[in-house]
Amino acid sequence: MIDGVSQVAPGEPPEIVGPLARPVAVVDAGMRCTELDLLFRGDPGLPCVAVVYLDGGLGLISRDRFGQLMSGPFGYGRALWEKTPVGRTADPAPTIVDQGALIVDVCELVGRRDRVRRYDDVLVRREEGRLARVSAARLYEALADLMAQQAVRDPLSGLANRTRFLNRLTVACREEGPSIAVVFVDLDRMKQVNDSLGHNVGDRLIASAAGRLAAVAGEGDVVARLGGDEFAVLTRVAGGSRSDLSAVALGERFRQAIATPDPELPAEAHRVASVGVAVGAPGVDADTLLREADLAMYRAKEAGGGAVRVALDVGAGAERRAGAGDGVRDAIERGELRLFYQPIFGVNDGRVWFVEALVRWQHPRHGLLTPGQFLADARRAQHLPELDRWVLERACADLAAWDAALDERAPRCVNVNLTVETLRGAGLAQWVLAALRRTGLAPDRLRVELPESADLAQLQAAVEQLRELRENGVGIVLDDMGAGSATLRHLSVLPVTGVKIDRSFVAGMLDNRNDDAVVKLLGDLGRSVGVDVTAEGIEADDQLERLRQLRVPYAQGYHLGMPAPADHLTALLRTGRPRGVARVPMGRLDRPVEVGRHRL
Template identity: 40%
Template sequence: MDVRRKLLGAFLVAAALVAATGGVVLHADRTAAEQAAVSEAEQVARGIAKDVAFGLPADTDGEHPAPLLYDESALELYLNRLHDLQQRDIVVIDQNKNILADAVPENIGTRFEEDRGGEVTATIDDQKPRIFIEQSADYPEGIQQVVVPLIGVAGAVKGAIVLEYTPLYDQMVAATSGARRLIIAAVLICILLVMLLGLLISRSITRRINSLTRAVEVIRDGDLSGRVALSGRDEISRLGQAFDDMAGRLERSAREILAKEYTDRILANAGEGICGVDAGGRITFANEAAGRITGLGADGLLGVDAQEFLPAGDDTEREIPLERPDGTSVRVAYTVSTIVKDDARIGAVIVLRDVTRQRDLEYDLRHQALHDVLTGLPNRKLFLDRLEHAMARARAAGDAATVLYLDLDGFKKVNDSLGHNAGDALLRTTAERLVAALRPHDTVARLGGDEFAVLLEGADQPTAETYAQACLDALNQPFVMHGRKAMVSVSIGMVSPIAAYTDAEEVLRNADVAMYAAKAYGKGCFQVFESHMHEQLLDKLDSEARLRDAVHRGELRLHVQPVVALPGRRVGGVEALVRWQDPERGLQQPGSFIPLAEETGLIAEIDRWVLFEACQAVKRWQDLAPEASPAWVSVNLSAVELEIPDLTDRVAYALATTGLSPHCLVLELTETVLMRDLAVTAARLEELRELGVKIAIDDFGTGYSSLGYLRDIPVDVLKVDRSFITGLVGNQRQQELVSAVLQLGHTLGLKVVVEGIETEDQLQLLTRMGCRYAQGYHLGRPEPVATLIERLAAGSWV
């Protein structure tokens, strides 16, 4: 603990003592007030006991007052007068603790049991006054009471007088409240003064001690010029003056020592090697650093011809590799400075430095600046530099050269499912496979993320296509990550030849465009850049930009297609479908923009819009025409939407906001989406079903078509794909298949909807098979809700 804390602690103790003293005084003051109240109450009670036992004082001479104890009416009048005039509650008790008189008439004749400690009985027995707290149901906080004996003629004990002295106690305490406040204020002022005085004194002492400490630390660190310069006559000031005198003497002594040893110490402790050479070129002096750098030691250098390992030169710095006796080598930079006297060379000074680590660090920095840290491949900067040189050589000599742009397909899935360490291992393995699949002089670079580039010099387009296929084959092999197999493919864009280009960035950009064309073509392939690809990419970017604003600009439109209940052919439900009212291209069907929305991640926002609009539209329809409205609305759910953690909350919010009953909402998913992660999908769908929402399998029969998932995944509706209906009429085997699907669904308690009904013959045949719900252009095309309502109202229905 430092001095200041000790001083402040001492003053804090003094303040605590002052506070304790104040507390004692307050306690004594309160105790005195309590004692005064008790004494006063006891005196009053004794006077009342005397009046009750012997009667009130005589008003005239010769009058003999009768004791009030034997006159119930006089006693009652006496007690009531004291109660009314002095607000005193008095109870008169006989020897058996029976109440003889009380301000409360109902208590007269009852036994006094409010002294839980038996104080009244003790007072009657030993004739000593006592105090106690009366607690009862009427006064749970307690009443302060004093009891005195009731002594009659000849000292006979007749009972006791119980007097409430709470008001008297409160008056006594209130009378001393001003004194207590004064004491508290005085104590607080004393504490503040003590603390302030302690702070000032401690600050004064510690400030000078700290000044002296800093001066000592300065001298300890080698600066002998430090001084305290304290003024005053107390002990600390005299100590500071003595210290300044001592520091001055030390400074003078140090100068004398340094003047003598300065040169030797510099040479001995210099980080650079220093050698003195005589006129014959032999080393006559060497410091420790020179011996360490050369590996010969300072003594081993003496007498050695410097030219044996350090070629002579001018005063400019030279750098050579130097072999040490122990077999290691270092890079040494040195200068030779000639010493001339009277125009004659009398020797030289050689200064040498070990620059091995510096050169290694410079190499590492250059390598890191131009190479990818994870794979060790050239990075984008180095690749562009080599590409520019290759383009220059191709233009000058007419050589062929090709650039490949590679992007891994499915890397994100591996990275997200197996972790970033597995993703890094996959990228390193990818780099190794690419290098192995190409020629030694080809440049393979990692541009960032899962994107790579290859520069094939001396390769025309046919040759480049061969190597591009080699890259595809190398990366199509399974990757083993942490004991698990992972499959990825690669999409490759190719620019060949590159001699016609003047900008390396343009070559790489066009290869990137061709790579996106390969992804659009189906992934796992390569595409050669053509000019129209760039236009297609720009068109795609434009469409993406306009689609991003479509929701906010109100360009999306909700259409519904009826689901007809058979055989009555009434509207059982509707399926919600989205259209885009593109300002430039008119009303767009889902096939023209949904794939783009899925690729860019906009599908989640569109799905959310369709869900809300569908719920709102059907709820309004139900409110407008309850008897003619559909019983449910189906909304398609994309794979992206299914993976959103708060999907259940979003559906619940849409239902709560629109007021649509959860039983009127059916969420449709394809078999492919359902089977992506069976465990996660089943849990997510079970959450939705707990809301009351129904789950439908869309395009049933086109995906996995495994009856096992019907057992594991909670579903309510099967929607048979239109491919089962095409060619149904006249094909007995296909009819048996559709009939089996219908019977399977009905047996499992599922609602089965057959899609793609386009003719009356198909509808009649399905009705005979027992089909209960159908959907298709023959029954109604997708249209706005208002149009469908008007058509139903007009009776223009199938």
């Protein structure tokens, strides 16, 4: 098993002084020194006594200092002091703290005392005025233990911190044993919680999520908060022919832990997380394993959140991913890229009104690669604008071909996603319109989808280019409305002709009144301002029926149609039959592994 800090352990050092305090003997200031001498002699383990004065003040007499006093010069101390009240020999101003005082603060007080009193005990006030004491040495030991724990523990969540997690991951990757798994958990829409409910509620949500993750972790697992709303779990999983299902089940366990309600949090504090799982054999590079888990999590987030995605055999396929993004330009030249299309149906008539273009790479050695396997590297290589141009022109050509083959049964429009990098570039409108002219497709048959990752400032910088496209007939679609960065403010700033309701609301609308209200609001808003509204992530007939009741006109999701190559989709378009629950066959190239709602 993987050992290490997973969460706050019962035996960890406390942060306050109360648990360190021990009972202290209390004597009256009028007691004679000879009586106190007998008390110390009778109890060799008694380190000090507290002294109570008539006015209620407190003093302290340490065993060592009192012993020196009673010995005195030339051994006559007892004779000189035996009848003296102990109140005259006590320290009249000892350090006194409440039991809830922080250890670090008390150590600072002790450090400021004069040299003679530096190592005297500290008196601690308990409930109802009771006194206790703690030695300076014990305080400094506790402070050292606390600092050691804080070096490897996240203060907000109580979990292991990023440094501890990376250290344990590095060690685990060098050990023999079962396959190593990293589960990467990211809370969806955390910014919304902070903005609408305040950062205090956001902090409580993070602490609550940490507790729920730790509660379902296995013995010896390392559960950590990597920063912000990101968590990670280091564990081991069994291999075998169904390791894909084991990995998804592992991720699902932690996704469901986040979905478990916490009655201590406001109902509006959401409980949705995107989970990525990466599995590698012993000897896998630790950085690679963590990166693959992170990328898997982003694939789950791109699927709408509240989902699990996995990366298997990490390390064995490292050569497949190395430089993948850098080769996108060559892949375009060699004709290795493919477009898959996911249909968007009319909720009432079952017709395929639109299709969304999704890129794949048919690698000559490594098979079909999904965007999650090469887009990050393509971004670093600054090849995304070139990729966007290829996708847009290919999609326009495919729709023109459908027009020629199918006439009125062809989709009304094709949706093409643009990246932030393309929006920031110059001449966006010119090259889009040029691509339409080259393919012979009318501008009103194209809809560009604005990237979910773009914030309002980035979109505003491109607003003139978007307006030029809109003036020429090109549609503008805002993705993931209601979540991520897409807000109602975008509708008043951008020339939007369509919106997509984020799938997290669609997933919850049958059970959550707030989610249902958001779907209804966006449907009503679309009708009032003349904007097409599409609900994403349809996975059940009941959801489709509810959209009919709410008069949301369009729907998209795996339940209706999986992404498929153009020739597969052509067969569906030829039939022209309404859609119910049957799925569009998608061929072997892109068939997902399904476990519940989660697909690879």
